[in-house]
Structures are given as C-alpha cells and as structure tokens.
Amino acid sequence: MKTVLEVKGLKKDFSNFSLQDVSFSLQEGCISGFIGVNGAGKTTTIKSILGLVLKDAGSIKLFGQEIDQNERELKNHIGIVLDDGYFYENMTIKEMKNVFAPAYSNWDEAVYKSYTERFGLQVNQKISTLSRGMRMKYAIALALSHHADLLIMDEPTSGLDPLVRSELMDILLEFMQEEGKTVFFSTHITSDLDKVADVLILIDKGRIVLNQEKDTLLDTHGLIKGDKMALDDNTRKLFISLHETRYGFEGVTNQKSAVRQQMKGVLIERPTIEDIMLAYVGGDEDDL
Amino acid sequence: MKIIISNISGQPLYQQIKDQIKAAILHGELQEGELLPSIRALANDLHVSVLTTKRVYDELESEGFILTKAGKGSFVAQENLELLRESKRHMVEVKLSEAWETARSLGISKKELYSMMDLLFVEEDED
Numbered sequence: 001m002k003t004v005l006e007v008k009g010l011k012k013d014f015s016n017f018s019l020q021d022v023s024f025s026l027q028e029g030c031i032s033g034f035i036g037v038n039g040a041g042k043t044t045t046i047k048s049i050l051g052l053v054l055k056d057a058g059s060i061k062l063f064g065q066e067i068d069q070n071e072r073e074l075k076n077h078i079g080i081v082l083d084d085g086y087f088y089e090n091m092t093i094k095e096m097k098n099v100f101a102p103a104y105s106n107w108d109e110a111v112y113k114s115y116t117e118r119f120g121l122q123v124n125q126k127i128s129t130l131s132r133g134m135r136m137k138y139a140i141a142l143a144l145s146h147h148a149d150l151l152i153m154d155e156p157t158s159g160l161d162p163l164v165r166s167e168l169m170d171i172l173l174e175f176m177q178e179e180g181k182t183v184f185f186s187t188h189i190t191s192d193l194d195k196v197a198d199v200l201i202l203i204d205k206g207r208i209v210l211n212q213e214k215d216t217l218l219d220t221h222g223l224i225k226g227d228k229m230a231l232d233d234n235t236r237k238l239f240i241s242l243h244e245t246r247y248g249f250e251g252v253t254n255q256k257s258a259v260r261q262q263m264k265g266v267l268i269e270r271p272t273i274e275d276i277m278l279a280y281v282g283g284d285e286d287d288l
Numbered sequence: 289m290k291i292i293i294s295n296i297s298g299q300p301l302y303q304q305i306k307d308q309i310k311a312a313i314l315h316g317e318l319q320e321g322e323l324l325p326s327i328r329a330l331a332n333d334l335h336v337s338v339l340t341t342k343r344v345y346d347e348l349e350s351e352g353f354i355l356t357k358a359g360k361g362s363f364v365a366q367e368n369l370e371l372l373r374e375s376k377r378h379m380v381e382v383k384l385s386e387a388w389e390t391a392r393s394l395g396i397s398k399k400e401l402y403s404m405m406d407l408l409f410v411e412e413d414e415d
Contacts, residue, residue, distance in 0.1 A: 030338060198337035199337070199339070213340070219300040
C-alpha cells in the first residue's frame with residue numbers, strides 16, 4: 001500500500017502544551033482513526049498538517065511532497081471538515097459555497113449538487129439556522145465536491161446524535177469504495193471507530209502512544225477479569241492498567257497469550273477501543 | 289458463503305475469516321473461478337479492517353486458493369483444488385496420528401479411541 005501522508009518529527013510548542021516529535025503515516029485505502037482525550041493534541045496535529053498552525057519543526061509530506069512548499073496544488077487533494085465549521089454564520093448555504101468553491105481547481109458542481117439534494121440542504125437557508133447534524137452534512141458536501149483523495153476531519157461526530165453519526169460512518173465507507181481514497185479523522189467517541197477504522201493512532205499529552213492496525217490491536221490486547229489470587233509480581237507486569245476491588249480485578253493487557261499461559265482461571269474478553277485507549281492514557285501515574 | 293466471527297475465540301480475526309473462506313472453497317460452496325467480494329466490501333460487511341481482509345486474501349493467494357488479478361478482483365483458483373483437498377486430507381492424517389500418539393501415551397485402547405470417534409459422528413448427525 002502507498003503512503004499518502006507522512007508526518008515526521010512534528011513539534012509545536014505552546015506555553016502550556018506541546019506536540020513532541022509526532023510521527024505517523026497514512027496508507028492509501030485506509031481509514032485511520034486519531035484518538036485521544038480532550039487536549040491530547042489531536043486538533044493541533046491536524047491544524048499543523050493543514051498549515052493552520054505553524055509548526056516549530058518536522059516535515060509533513062503529501063504524496064511525497066513537502067506540503068507547505070506546494071500548498072495550493074496539494075490542498076486540491078485534501079477534503080477538510082473541521083470541528084467548528086469555520087463558516088460565515090450570516091451567509092446562506094449557497095453564498096458560502098460560492099466563497100468556498102473557487103479555492104479548488106477541480107471543484108465539481110454536479111457532485112456538490114447531488115450531495116446537497118441527498119442531505120436535504122436548502123440552498124437559501126442561513127448557516128446560523130442549521131442544526132448541528134445539518135451543519136456537519138454541509139461541511140461534508142463541501143469537503144467531498146472537489147474529488148479529494150484524502151479526507152481529513154477533526155471531531156466530525158462530536159455533538160451529533162447516534163443516527164447522524166452512523167449516517168456519517170456510512171458516507172465514509174461509501175467514499176472509500178472508490179480506489180485510492182484515504183480518510184484521517186480524530187474523535188474521542190471511540191465507538192465510531194469500531195465500525196469503520198482500519199488503523200488507530202492514539203495521542204496523549206502531545207505524543208503518539210500507539211499506532212497500529214485496529215484488528216491486530218484488538219487481537220493482541222485482552223480485557224482480563226478474575227480473582228485477585230491470580231495476581232503476583234510477575235503476572236502484574238503483563239498489564240497496562242489494572243483495577244482491583246474487594247471482589248476481584250479487571251485489567252487490560254497487551255500480552256494476551258502470555259496471560260493465557262500464566263494465569264489460570266481468569267476471564268479473557270475482547271476489549272473495546274475505549275478500554276484500550278483508557279488503559280494507555282490512564283496508566284501514566286504508575287510510570288512517574 | 290457464510291462467515292461468522294467470534295469475539296470470544298482466542299483466534300485472531302484474520303485467521304477466523306481465512307479458515308472459513310478456505311472451508312467454503314474446499315466444500316465447493318465457492319466454485320472454481322468464482323469472483324470474491326472486494327477487500328473493502330468484505331471488510332465493511334464483516335466490520336473488520338481492510339488490512340485484515342487484505343491479509344486474508346494475500347495468504348489465501350500464497351497458499352494457492354485464490355488468484356488476484358489487478359483491476360479485476362480476486363477469484364477462486366481454478367486448478368490446484370484437487371491438490372488442496374489432498375493436502376487437507378494429509379492434515380487430517382497428521383492430526384489423527386497426533387491424537388493416536390497422545391492416546392497411546394495415556395494408555396487409551398484402540399477400542400476406546402474408536403468409540404470416541406463414533407461419538408463425534410453421532411453428535412454431528414444429531415446437529
């Protein structure tokens with residue numbers, strides 16, 4: 001598989017937060033989920049990729065070319081959906097589109113039209129009167145109407161009801177049916193990813209903590225429950241996070257097969273992405 | 289073709305999918321030359337990653353079960369099926385001889401071993 005986007009050694013310092021040596025790459029044909037708690041660095045990373053935040057160091061390459069040196073040409077290949085929308089509230093849907101469309105050399109009015117019809121968007125409606133769900137659909141219609149190869153979305157699902165979220169996931173899968181498409185989206189609602197993601201990238205406190213195929217991650221990690229008698233100095237080391245109560249313990253391991261061999265009589269369940277995320281993100285106190 | 293993925297099974301996802309497609313081919317449920325779903329379509333239907341379905345197809349191809357033609361898709365391989373059935377038969381023989389050795393080390397008699405086998409067949413018939 002081809003590399004579409006490559007981020008290497010990305011650094012950005014703010015007074016109270018910094019991105020530290022963020023590196024990852026996106027493969028063609030894959031949906032990569034970018035997860036992490038609020039304030040972990042997801043939006044800063046995405047804004048750095050898009051040049052909306054000036055990076056301090058590092059390289060960001062799209063199709064092998066440095067993005068900030070060929071910005072105009074390369075941005076034609078990217079569709080963008082940002083959390084806030086960045087729309088002019090007082091404009092109508094049509095007016096905003098007329099501002100937006102000329103920025104892309106390969107804008108396709110027919111595609112845009114088919115999306116607005118499908119989503120039931122009224123061209124003369126003011127943006128300020130759109131519901132959150134409609135606003136997101138409008139943003140998607142704008143992002144997908146210039147034949148972008150890479151769709152980048154920042155928290156597209158936050159604040160949306162489950163039905164609209166699931167509709168969005170279906171739109172993503174439909175977009176992926178065409179060959180050569182790639183999606184990168186950030187979220188803290190990990191259940192969105194259960195259905196669609198191919199790769200998971202976990203960021204915490206400005207660092208990439210995990211970057212792996214989703215299915216491999218779910219295969220190698222386990223949610224283990226059992227009697228505290230099964231815990232000793234050796235078996236404790238197998239866990240990334242461990243919670244003990246009066247009745248037993250529950251923990252997440254990344255060495256499922258070792259647990260299976262060394263700990264008899266424990267329950268080994270398949271973790272959710274949320275279990276894994278919380279295990280890595282919450283586990284820091286033990287290391288300090 | 290039916291594919292059922294278990295979340296409790298200790299087997300990795302790709303292995304579960306691969307085994308079931310293989311079984312469908314060996315049982316003739318998927319015909320020689322039949323077009324398989326694209327990796328994205330299969331991934332969407334099973335709610336797994338395309339990287340997993342890609343791995344399944346890559347491995348099935350290297351084992352000779354399917355053929356992938358660029359731009360056309362993946363097909364059930366035409367020729368080697370006889371050979372594959374033969375190799376599957378060989379696998380059964382290997383497993384049986386393992387079972388036989390274990391039985392012998394535990395002092396299980398030939399008669400007992402046969403009756404265990406009979407029992408398995410009876411259970412299958414009941415299903």
